[in-house]
Structures are given as C-alpha cells and as structure tokens.
Amino acid sequence: MEEILQDIGVEIDNLNLLGQFIMLAAVLVVASVIYMLYTKIIVKLILKATAKTDTKWDDYLLNIDVLNSLKHLIFPIILYFFTPLVFQGHPEALFYARKTILVWLIIVCVKLCLAVLDGLHIASTEETGLKHHPLNGLTQMLKLIAICVGVIIGISALLDKNPAVILTGLGASAAVLMLVFKDTILGLVAGVQLSVNKMLKTGDWITIPTRNINGIVKHVALTTVKVQNYDNTIVTVPPYALISESFQNWNSMQESGARRVMRSINIDMNTIRFCTPDEMRRYEDNGWLDGMERSGDTEVNLRVFRHYLENYLVNHPRIVVNDDKKMFLMIRQLQPTPQGLPIELYFFSSFTAWKPYEYMQADIFDHTIAIIKEFGLKIYQAPSGTDLALIK
Structure with a gap:
C-alpha cells in the first residue's frame, strides 16, 4: 500500500x-x-x-x-x-x-x-x-489550602516528581512559611474559636475601648474583622486580637429586648430630714405612701422619695421588670461623697436601640429632677460664678 x-x-x-x-x-x-x-x-x-x-x-x-x-x-x-x-x-x-x-x-x-x-x-x-457562626475565615482558609494543593500537584506534574517529594522540600522551609503565613494561621485559629464559642458574627455591635472601636461588625474574614463605628469610620482589627484581648458584644442585650440603665443623682445631704405632718398627709393624699412599710408616724423624706421612684419605674410602660431573668429594678444609696449622697436608679429599658434608649432615659431623669423638690430635697450642684456673686 x-x-x-x-x-x-x-x-x-x-x-x-x-x-x-x-x-x-x-x-x-x-x-x-x-x-x-x-x-x-x-x-x-x-x-x-x-x-x-x-x-x-x-x-x-x-x-x-x-x-x-x-x-x-x-x-x-x-x-x-x-x-x-x-x-x-x-x-x-x-x-x-x-x-x-x-x-x-x-x-x-x-x-x-x-x-x-x-x-x-x-x-x-x-x-x-x-x-450565627463567622465561617468566612474558615472558607478562605480552605480556599487557600485548595490553591496550595493545586500548585503543588501542578509543579509535581510539570517536573514529573512525586508530590510527597515537593512537600518534603517545603518542610525544610517550614519556619519561613510559618513566618510568611503567620497572620493567616493566627486568623484561622482565632476564626475557629470565634465560631465555636459563638463570640462574634456579622451584624453584632461590639466595643473595644483600647482600639477605639464602637460599632457594627460588617465583615469577618481570615485576617481581618471590619467594624463600622457609629461615626461612620471603618476600623479593621485582626481576629486573633479579639481572642487575646477582651471585647464587649452587645448582641445578647439586643436579643433579650432589654437594656440596662444604671445612673445616679447626688442628693444634697443637708436637705435630708424627717417629713412634717403636713407633708405626710400630702404624700398620703397623692398615694405616694401606698405599699410602703411604715416605720412610724413620720418618715425620712429621702425614703419616701425612693419609694415614689420605685413605684414610678414599676408602672412605666417602657421598663422591663423580670426577676427570673435578672432584669430587676432597684433604687439604692451609694457611698456618700463630698459631692453629696448618690441615689442610683437601676432598671432595664425595653428600648435597645441607641436613640430611643437615650430619649427614654432622659425623660425619666427629667421627671426625677423635677419631682425631687416635692419631697423637700435638693440635688447637689457645685457653686457656679453666679452663686458666688450672690454671696455678700
């Protein structure tokens, strides 16, 4: 042929x-x-x-x-x-x-x-x-592993070598590789800890005072956590910093539907006294003594004021009172100071968002400051220039 x-x-x-x-x-x-x-x-x-x-x-x-x-x-x-x-x-x-x-x-x-x-x-x-688990860092690490495996297999195919031989050669330079991929390795370990312990996820409100962070978590990656502060600035922090340092996560507060208020006002101790009979009758007529255990015919005006505040807060529509969940309400005295006797209001607001929470808190203290004179009490205030000018 x-x-x-x-x-x-x-x-x-x-x-x-x-x-x-x-x-x-x-x-x-x-x-x-x-x-x-x-x-x-x-x-x-x-x-x-x-x-x-x-x-x-x-x-x-x-x-x-x-x-x-x-x-x-x-x-x-x-x-x-x-x-x-x-x-x-x-x-x-x-x-x-x-x-x-x-x-x-x-x-x-x-x-x-x-x-x-x-x-x-x-x-x-x-x-x-x-x-609710930040798995983005783990996904990125798996991608990096897949790429590295592909590169090793590709090199072994081109050189007609066993991949184990190439891995053995890389093992000799493990110290250098660990130095190069230090942030990646630390980020992977931190990401796993954050995920397993449910410490952080996208959308959480966190605060880290040492790093000037106070905002919403926008992205959790392998080597960075991106947070948008409330002033609209973006702050990035390595994940391992969240493990090695402490940070505050406000997510559980938002999910509970109650946010704590713990503020105090200072009472001028010179105005604390026993109530007069006329005052006691007026307090009874107003119902301000209802439910209070009486210690005698007269009471200290500060005790009546504290009882009034507790009833006022208990009946407030935006205050959560649930002793089973430790959301209790309390009006207590703190240690006396040169600036007066602090009376602390401790309660939980049903508002968790920043603006409504602050407005409700302000309304309660507006009422507290305005009503205090009805009990013969005064709030301590350092003398100003005008007060000193009245001294003759």
Missing part, C-alpha cells in the same frame, strides 16, 4: 500528519458536542431538579458557578485521553501536550473546588444553625 501511494506521489509522512489533524479535529468536534449538550440541556435539567427539592443545600452546591466549572472539565478530560491517538508516533509532542493538558485540568479542578466552597459558605449563611 505504501508503494502504491509513493507511485502516485503521496508522501507517507504527510499522510500521517493529515490523519493526525483529522483525528484532532474529530476529538475537538466530539468535545464541542458534549460541551454544547451539557451547557444547553444538562445544566438546565440539573437546575430544575434542584429547584424542586425541599432541601436548599443542593441549590447551593449545584449552583450556576459550580456547573460552569464542571463544563470546563469536558475539553481537558477528553483531550487528555485521546492525545495518544492524535500524537501517535510523536512521543515528544505527546509528552508536552499531556503535561499542558494536565496543568489545565488541575487549574479547572481548583476553580471547581473554590466554587463549591463558595456555595457551601452561602449555604451556611442561610442555614439557621450556622448563620
């Missing part, structure tokens, strides 16, 4: 080259057909099937990004298995072609892993039991 082809002027090498081109074209056509069928039909069928299931996890694991990454595997897989036929008789070309396709396949597999991890992360933010 070869003699006949030579007699009619056809070169055997050219014929072999033509056959290889035809084989390559056939392989590309088959891969293209499978690619089109997958893109136009299979992807739509998978999306419809996942949409009909009750569970949401398959919607995230088989999302459009994952399916698109899967379709990119078609060409390298088909070409890798059929290149021995295409490059038959050309071992050197076959060697470099398979190396190139193998690296291509590794890159696509890494992208597929990253897409799957993104889907898992989105699913975890939607899942009731996991959405």
Whole structure:
C-alpha cells in the first residue's frame, strides 16, 4: 500500500500528519458536542431538579458557578485521553501536550473546588444553625489550602516528581512559611474559636475601648474583622486580637429586648430630714405612701422619695421588670461623697436601640429632677460664678 501511494506521489509522512489533524479535529468536534449538550440541556435539567427539592443545600452546591466549572472539565478530560491517538508516533509532542493538558485540568479542578466552597459558605449563611457562626475565615482558609494543593500537584506534574517529594522540600522551609503565613494561621485559629464559642458574627455591635472601636461588625474574614463605628469610620482589627484581648458584644442585650440603665443623682445631704405632718398627709393624699412599710408616724423624706421612684419605674410602660431573668429594678444609696449622697436608679429599658434608649432615659431623669423638690430635697450642684456673686 505504501508503494502504491509513493507511485502516485503521496508522501507517507504527510499522510500521517493529515490523519493526525483529522483525528484532532474529530476529538475537538466530539468535545464541542458534549460541551454544547451539557451547557444547553444538562445544566438546565440539573437546575430544575434542584429547584424542586425541599432541601436548599443542593441549590447551593449545584449552583450556576459550580456547573460552569464542571463544563470546563469536558475539553481537558477528553483531550487528555485521546492525545495518544492524535500524537501517535510523536512521543515528544505527546509528552508536552499531556503535561499542558494536565496543568489545565488541575487549574479547572481548583476553580471547581473554590466554587463549591463558595456555595457551601452561602449555604451556611442561610442555614439557621450556622448563620450565627463567622465561617468566612474558615472558607478562605480552605480556599487557600485548595490553591496550595493545586500548585503543588501542578509543579509535581510539570517536573514529573512525586508530590510527597515537593512537600518534603517545603518542610525544610517550614519556619519561613510559618513566618510568611503567620497572620493567616493566627486568623484561622482565632476564626475557629470565634465560631465555636459563638463570640462574634456579622451584624453584632461590639466595643473595644483600647482600639477605639464602637460599632457594627460588617465583615469577618481570615485576617481581618471590619467594624463600622457609629461615626461612620471603618476600623479593621485582626481576629486573633479579639481572642487575646477582651471585647464587649452587645448582641445578647439586643436579643433579650432589654437594656440596662444604671445612673445616679447626688442628693444634697443637708436637705435630708424627717417629713412634717403636713407633708405626710400630702404624700398620703397623692398615694405616694401606698405599699410602703411604715416605720412610724413620720418618715425620712429621702425614703419616701425612693419609694415614689420605685413605684414610678414599676408602672412605666417602657421598663422591663423580670426577676427570673435578672432584669430587676432597684433604687439604692451609694457611698456618700463630698459631692453629696448618690441615689442610683437601676432598671432595664425595653428600648435597645441607641436613640430611643437615650430619649427614654432622659425623660425619666427629667421627671426625677423635677419631682425631687416635692419631697423637700435638693440635688447637689457645685457653686457656679453666679452663686458666688450672690454671696455678700
């Protein structure tokens, strides 16, 4: 047969080259057909099937990004298995072609892993039991591991070495690697601790006075936690700083529906005295002595005032009183000071948002300051220049 082809002027090498081109074209056509069928039909069928299931996890694991990454595997897989036929008789070309396709396949597999991890992360933010855990740092760490594994396998494929040999070589430089990835490693450990102990999540209000942080957590990443302060500035802090230092998380307060108020006013001790009979009758007429255990015919005006404040707070519509949850109410004396006798109001407001909480607190102390003169008491106030000018 070869003699006949030579007699009619056809070169055997050219014929072999033509056959290889035809084989390559056939392989590309088959891969293209499978690619089109997958893109136009299979992807739509998978999306419809996942949409009909009750569970949401398959919607995230088989999302459009994952399916698109899967379709990119078609060409390298088909070409890798059929290149021995295409490059038959050309071992050197076959060697470099398979190396190139193998690296291509590794890159696509890494992208597929990253897409799957993104889907898992989105699913975890939607899942009731996991959405309160800051898993973004863990997801980023898994992505970094997937990329590192892909790079090691890719290098081993190019150098035709066992991946274990490359890992052994990297082990010798472990100290350098730990120094380079110090923040990443510390961030991973801190992220796991924050997640497992439910210490922090996106949307929490936290305060760290030592770092001038007082705001809402916007993003929890592998190496940074981003907080938007109430003055609209953005502060970033490494996660491991939240573990090594102390911070205050106000989330449990917001979820409880009650926020503590603990403020005091200073009473001028010169105005503390026994009530007169006329005052006692007036207090009884106003109902200010109802429910108070009497110690005699007369009472100290400060005791009557404290009893009045307690009844006023108990009947306030925006104050939470629940002893079972330690949301009790108390009017107590503190240690006397040169600036007077502090009387502390300790209670819990049903407002947890900043502005309503401050307004309600101000209204209560407005009333307290205004009513105190009805009991013959005065609030201590340091003398001002006007007061000194009245002294003759």
